[in-house]
Amino acid sequence: xxxxxxxxxVAMIVGISAVIVATGCSDKGEQPRKxxxxxxxxxxxxxxxILEEFRRRxxxxxxxxxxxxxAKTTGLVNRLIARRDEPDCDVFWNNEIIQTERLxxxxxxxxxxxxxxxxxxxxxxxxxxxxxxxAARMRVIIYNTQMISPHxxxxxxxxxxxxxxxxxxxxxxxxxxxxxxxxxVLHQKWGPNRLSDYLADLRANDVALCLGNATVRDMVxxxxxxxxxxxxxxxHAAMLDGKPVDVVVPDADEGSVLIPNTVALIANxxxxxxxxxxxxxxxxxxxxxxxxxxxxxxxxxATDLADVKTPWDKLAGRNxxxxxxxxxxxxxxxxxxxxxxxxxxxxxx
Amino acid sequence: xxxxxxxxxxxxxxxxxxxxxxxxxLVLLCLLPLVAAAIESxxxxxxxxxxxxxxxxxxGWEALWKTMQLASLATLVxxxxxxxxxxxxxxxxxxxxxxxxxxxxxxxxxxSSTLATTWIVLAGRQGPLGxxxxxxxLSVYSIPAATMILAMRYFGIAVGILMVYHLxxxxxxxxxxxxxxxxxxTALRLRLQPAVRITAAAGLIVMLFCMNDHIIPGMxxxxxxxxxxxxxxxxxxDPAGAAALAVPxxxxxxxxxxxALLLGRRCWSQTEKTHVExxxxxxxxxxxxxxxxxxxxxxxxxxxxxxxxxxRAGSFSAMGQAVYQARRQAWQxxxxxxxxxxxxSVFAAVLAGRWVRCRQTGAFTAVPxxxxxxxxxxxxxxxxxxxxxxxxPLRMIRSSSWPLILxxxxxxxxxxxxxxxxxxxxxxxxxxxxxxxxxxxPWRTMFYLTWPRRRASVLAVTVxxxxxxxxxxxxxxxxxxxxEATLGIRLYxxxxxxxxxxxxxxxxxxxxxxxxxxxxxxxxxxRVQTQRGVRTQ
Numbered sequence: 001x002x003x004x005x006x007x008x009x010v011a012m013i014v015g016i017s018a019v020i021v022a023t024g025c026s027d028k029g030e031q032p033r034k035x036x037x038x039x040x041x042x043x044x045x046x047x048x049x050i051l052e053e054f055r056r057r058x059x060x061x062x063x064x065x066x067x068x069x070x071a072k073t074t075g076l077v078n079r080l081i082a083r084r085d086e087p088d089c090d091v092f093w094n095n096e097i098i099q100t101e102r103l104x105x106x107x108x109x110x111x112x113x114x115x116x117x118x119x120x121x122x123x124x125x126x127x128x129x130x131x132x133x134x135a136a137r138m139r140v141i142i143y144n145t146q147m148i149s150p151h152x153x154x155x156x157x158x159x160x161x162x163x164x165x166x167x168x169x170x171x172x173x174x175x176x177x178x179x180x181x182x183x184x185v186l187h188q189k190w191g192p193n194r195l196s197d198y199l200a201d202l203r204a205n206d207v208a209l210c211l212g213n214a215t216v217r218d219m220v221x222x223x224x225x226x227x228x229x230x231x232x233x234x235x236h237a238a239m240l241d242g243k244p245v246d247v248v249v250p251d252a253d254e255g256s257v258l259i260p261n262t263v264a265l266i267a268n269x270x271x272x273x274x275x276x277x278x279x280x281x282x283x284x285x286x287x288x289x290x291x292x293x294x295x296x297x298x299x300x301x302a303t304d305l306a307d308v309k310t311p312w313d314k315l316a317g318r319n320x321x322x323x324x325x326x327x328x329x330x331x332x333x334x335x336x337x338x339x340x341x342x343x344x345x346x347x348x349x
Numbered sequence: 350x351x352x353x354x355x356x357x358x359x360x361x362x363x364x365x366x367x368x369x370x371x372x373x374x375l376v377l378l379c380l381l382p383l384v385a386a387a388i389e390s391x392x393x394x395x396x397x398x399x400x401x402x403x404x405x406x407x408x409g410w411e412a413l414w415k416t417m418q419l420a421s422l423a424t425l426v427x428x429x430x431x432x433x434x435x436x437x438x439x440x441x442x443x444x445x446x447x448x449x450x451x452x453x454x455x456x457x458x459x460x461s462s463t464l465a466t467t468w469i470v471l472a473g474r475q476g477p478l479g480x481x482x483x484x485x486x487l488s489v490y491s492i493p494a495a496t497m498i499l500a501m502r503y504f505g506i507a508v509g510i511l512m513v514y515h516l517x518x519x520x521x522x523x524x525x526x527x528x529x530x531x532x533x534x535t536a537l538r539l540r541l542q543p544a545v546r547i548t549a550a551a552g553l554i555v556m557l558f559c560m561n562d563h564i565i566p567g568m569x570x571x572x573x574x575x576x577x578x579x580x581x582x583x584x585x586x587d588p589a590g591a592a593a594l595a596v597p598x599x600x601x602x603x604x605x606x607x608x609a610l611l612l613g614r615r616c617w618s619q620t621e622k623t624h625v626e627x628x629x630x631x632x633x634x635x636x637x638x639x640x641x642x643x644x645x646x647x648x649x650x651x652x653x654x655x656x657x658x659x660x661r662a663g664s665f666s667a668m669g670q671a672v673y674q675a676r677r678q679a680w681q682x683x684x685x686x687x688x689x690x691x692x693x694s695v696f697a698a699v700l701a702g703r704w705v706r707c708r709q710t711g712a713f714t715a716v717p718x719x720x721x722x723x724x725x726x727x728x729x730x731x732x733x734x735x736x737x738x739x740x741x742p743l744r745m746i747r748s749s750s751w752p753l754i755l756x757x758x759x760x761x762x763x764x765x766x767x768x769x770x771x772x773x774x775x776x777x778x779x780x781x782x783x784x785x786x787x788x789x790x791p792w793r794t795m796f797y798l799t800w801p802r803r804r805a806s807v808l809a810v811t812v813x814x815x816x817x818x819x820x821x822x823x824x825x826x827x828x829x830x831x832x833e834a835t836l837g838i839r840l841y842x843x844x845x846x847x848x849x850x851x852x853x854x855x856x857x858x859x860x861x862x863x864x865x866x867x868x869x870x871x872x873x874x875x876r877v878q879t880q881r882g883v884r885t886q
Contacts, residue, residue, distance in 0.1 A: 037748075037831045043846040044839070063832030066842050078586060079827075082735055088748050088831065102586070173576065175584035208490070211567045214846065218466075223474045224490065241848060295846075337584050346580050347411065347572050 034060040036274035039076045040093040041067040046296050054281045090275030092264045098181045100262040101330035104130040110267040116283035119302040133260030135291040135298040140247040142235045143227035156251040161201035170208040170216045170228035184329040187336050199343035233296035252317025372703035376715045379759045382733030399593035412574040420559035423499035427555045431507035439515045441639035451871045454505035461564035463856045467654040495569040501650045503558045510551040550613035553605045561726045599725035606724040661853035671854035678839040689757040690814040701769030723763035731827030753828040757818045765810045772806045809873035816866045
């Protein structure tokens with residue numbers, strides 16, 4: 001009896017081990033010859049099909065690490081910094097520009113001039129060819145069409161601090177992502193004193209501080225707040241889902257804040273050739289077209305794709321991108337964060 | 350005259366000595382990520398100033414106070430809810446204890462973000478409960494709402510602990526029955542103190558879980574210490590600053606667990622020696638009322654989120670489609686579970702064995718220290734894991750799944766060890782020396798004597814670890830190798846970008862996968878209880 005039990009136990013252990021070993025072996029057996037590792041902050045549902053298409057065409061396996069918007073705990077940038085001596089990543093595909101520039105300033109990015117790069121305006125390329133910007137999102141005010149009539153729609157950043165909109169507005173907690181970039185742009189445009197006053201006014205007007213831009217969208221769509229500051233991709237998802245929302249460009253007469261995706265090759269990366277191929281593919285017209293047509297409705301930046309339509313073409317201010325110095329904005333981040341902390345944007349009131 | 354002499358305690362054999370050394374080494378290895386995170390916070394040149402920045406000013410204290418405030422409120426609600434449910438269940442029918450405890454634990458596998466989103470849909474301004482809340486001047490984005498959602502997520506822990514306590518101690522004593530002493534008198538004289546102790550112990554454990562959940566408060570716009578850590582880590586690119594905030598808060602968590610163990614231990618030792626008989630069931634009317642109340646509580650806590658998810662998911666085929674699209678991540682999750690949970694179980698068995706032996710002989714062991722890993726935020730272990738993976742020998746395997754698997758082991762070994770210790774601590778130490786006297790080899794003793802007695806508990810712990818690993822998120826996000834995301838990571842990255850139907854379908858699919866695991870765990874737990882009952886008789 002005991003012998004039978006022992007045999008059963010041994011058989012189970014051997015069986016489980018065999019499954020595990022077989023799994024490991026089969027994974028390795030199926031691996032194509034080449035591999036490229038990409039860290040991407042673009043939402044997985046948008047990035048995954050593009051990377052899959054690249055794999056299909058080139059037979060280069062793509063191993064991706066995606067960022068998670070809701071928690072910001074992933075710290076892909078931190079992961080890159082932590083592994084700077086021996087990076088495991090080849091390509092950094094960021095969905096914004098400031099953190100990429102910060103990495104460049106830390107010396108973590110390699111110089112690479114993609115043959116595709118010249119198709120993009122100079123303002124979206126690094127002067128030292130360490131990164132290239134493509135397919136942008138725009139900062140917009142999203143508003144609930146059932147709560148705000150068309151002639152009362154907020155028109156600019158100043159509306160967030162007006163008493164008539166007290167407890168009606170929402171923004172993402174401005175320490176992360178595109179909202180941090182937006183704050184850095186305002187810092188450059190307004191100067192630290194005006195930004196500091198503005199932040200204090202935001203708090204005084206009970207503007208909700210959400211976990212991310214998607215939460216802002218959800219709150220506005222659900223009618224919890226009348227309007228908020230978000231990105232076009234988040235707004236477009238709500239519009240596609242039939243939520244009662246619409247958008248305007250804040251302070252349209254001064255131009256729109258366009259925040260491009262950026263792609264860069266990591267210095268001393270393990271697979272530089274495959275990485276360069278992926279960068280070339282990401283900067284190709286096909287990818288920009290795909291991102292423009294998809295759920296994120298991103299805005300193509302290549303000069304030869306001006307004919308590609310997006311839902312944002314008729315928005316006032318769409319055709320005038322606000323100029324800002326990316327290098328300065330990245331360098332000013334610690335100061336901007338200090339202002340945000342001073343205004344208690346990291347805490348409840 | 351014929352008093353039996355206790356067998357002399359033999360000196361440990363060579364295999365036992367090896368196991369002892371192995372156990373102490375394992376403790377050291379398990380604590381390495383925590384030590385690495387602590388070094389990260391103080392080892393850099395600016396380490397001390399980071400601590401001064403947080404704890405020399407009001408900032409850190411304010412973050413801690415806010416967190417404790419919310420966690421305390423949620424714990425009070427959770428404990429109240431658990432007491433009502435357990436009391437109703439035990440006095441209604443002891444046979445319901447198992448399914449009720451099982452159902453109470455079901456909200457825990459639902460990711461915090463999904464649960465919060467579900468309640469925002471339910472109780473938001475346009476949701477079915479929104480008008481009710483607005484009528485009493487409340488909104489879902491408020492401390493009361495965050496308190497309720499946190500309580501509903503974690504009250505299953507309290508239900509589990511209190512249910513076991515009730516089953517062991519609330520039956521009537523022979524003396525009460527024979528001498529017709531009123532229940533009230535008995536409760537006042539005998540049961541009040543242990544009940545308060547076990548409630549406090551359960552409360553501390555629930556509070557710890559509530560403290561470490563920063564997703565639900567964050568989504569409801571309530572600030573705890575979580576966002577502060579994120580700001581340090583992601584906006585300021587300052588892991589040392591993040592660790593300087595997290596390490597002392599982790600210390601508070603450790604203190605809470607130690608206190609809970611001390612309270613629980615004393616209470617346990619008071620109740621387990623009581624010879625109990627089952628209370629007579631209540632009248633049919635009382636039982637019907639109790640059943641109705643139990644059903645209402647469970648429907649509110651569990652039914653509402655599941656109904657909302659099902660409504661948003663659309664159909665079974667949508668669930669199937671969601672699983673198909675996530676097949677790679679599902680396979681990766683199963684792979685991690687298949688490797689990490691048996692390792693957890695085996696290592697924990699070694700640790701618990703050592704702990705039990707030391708308890709019986711009064712020797713010193715460092716094994717209880719391993720519980721520290723359970724008390725700290727998982728993110729801190731993740732940061733420690735990243736730090737360790739920069740150095741040999743983990744550097745060689747850092748692009749594989751192994752750093753994550755080892756982190757899972759470090760995180761869940763304490764729970765498994767504690768589980769084994771509680772079950773095995775009263776096992777007789779006489780049987781194995783007896784086998785030795787008869788010349789039976791240690792391996793044969795293990796297979797034929799020890800394993801049959803401990804099989805159910807080992808399998809239960811393996812399943813429990815598997816469940817926890819399958820739903821773990823915080824360390825997975827930090828440590829998953831490129832291209833090897835788990836199911837939890839996929840859900841988390843999709844939650845705000847994919848259509849509602851996809852997210853809901855995937856969540857329901859995860860629940861459907863985890864549900865049978867919970868049933869299996871509870872079944873094995875019942876077997877363990879039965880075996881223990883047989884052994885103690």
